[in-house]
Amino acid sequence: MRDLIKKELSKPSMYNVFKGWADQEQILDELEEGYKGFGCSVEEYLNNKLNY
DSSP: OHHHHHHHHTSTTSOHHHHGGGGOHHHHHHHHHHHTTTOSOHHHHHHHHHHO
């Protein structure tokens, strides 16, 4: 799961500020924990999480 989140955060379509998050373990931990109950794709989860 963590690798999928890192991959999504590293995509060119992500804002530069979010790309830096792909290397920060605490942020990855929080995103991974939050995704567990989300029930959609990692891309949808990150778009939802980062836009609100």
